[in-house]
Amino acid sequence: MLLNYIHWNASPEIVSIGPITLRWYGLLFASGFLLGLFIVRRMFQEEKAPEEWLDKAFVYVVVGAVLGARLGHVFFYDWAYYSQHLIEIPQVWKGGLASHGGAIGVILCLWIFSVRVSKKSVLWILDKVVVPTALAGCFIRLGNLMNSEILGNPTTVSWGFVFERVDGPDGLARHPVQLYESISYLISFIVLYNIYWRTEKRHKLGYMFGLFMIFIWGIRFIMEFFKSSQGGFETAFNNVLSTGQLLSIPFILIGVYFVFRPVKQVAV
Structure with missing residues (x-):
């Protein structure tokens, strides 16, 4: 039986004008940050936090x-x-x-923000930032899809993608793990957003941060079973x-701790 897979050959570029090229990944990455700024601004307004804190927090993030x-x-x-090509480390555009x-990086920079700017527990700002971060993760994985990167394992499911830019038009069909993750992160964002605005859980310092860690990194752990190897130190294990x-694993454990730890202090 011949299976009609989805043949994916999208260009990662939107438009090029001279030496300047607008790419889907960059647009989606930036859009995630800007939407996050809008969402966190509403949270700051709700808690009557100084507006100037938000602008500084955005830079730190x-x-x-x-x-x-x-x-x-x-x-x-x-x-x-990279140990043999140190000059390429700053070349993020590659x-x-x-x-x-x-x-x-975000946690460390927001800790510095908390010490230097807000003078509050770092959990105060993390409980807010993590909500739109889940949405940003959704956008970033769509950018990965447009780049035909972070490929899934070969599959025979009818929704398998043939990534023609990588494997050629007659290549193997693969799990579209970029879509799996993107949809999962979108659902996580919806859940976190509603918990923040519709429940009192946001007043438990560290709860939103912990729930985010469980959701996002738990999803990531599961999705790795469907991905081709990305390299790293897995061979050592x-x-x-x-x-x-x-x-x-350590991210998930941190999340479990913050969700279930007893807290007397409230985030006000």
């Missing part, structure tokens, strides 16, 4: 996300290469960002778990 994601890719996934590194799964 962008810097932490980009630097952390780049260094995460370099050290977690491809240090063998590709290579790791979400685990981005998460670490006999390929039992992927690098993405090994990195996700």
Whole structure:
């Protein structure tokens, strides 16, 4: 029986004008940040937090996300290469960002923001930022789809994608893990958004942050079973778990701690 798979050959570029090229990944990445800014602004207004804090927090998040994601890719996934090509480490435009590194970078930068600007617990700002971050994750995975990157394992399911730019028009059909993750992150965002605005859980310091960690990294752990290897240090563990799964485990455990720990202080 001949299966009619989805043949995917989308261009990663939207338009080119001279040396300037607008790419889907960059547009979606930026859109995620800007939507996040809009959502967090509403949260700041609800809690009557100073507007100038938001502008500063946005800068900290962008810097932490980009630097952390780049260094995460370099050290977690491809240090063998970059250790011999140090000059390429800052060349983000060539590709290579790791979400685990981005998460670490954002947390560290928001900790600095909390110490220098808000003078509040870092959990106060994290409980807000994580809500639109789930939506940004949805956009970023769509960008990965447009780039035909982060490919899934071969499959025979009818919705399998043949990534022609990578495998050719007669290549194997693969799980569209970019879509799996994107949809899962969108659902996570909807759940987190409604919990924040419709329940009192947002007043439990660290709860929203913990729930985000469980949702996002739990999803990531599951999705890794459908992905082709991205490299990294998984071979040191006999390929039992992927690098993405090994990195996700401590994030999930941190999330469980913050969701279930007893808290007397409220986030006001």
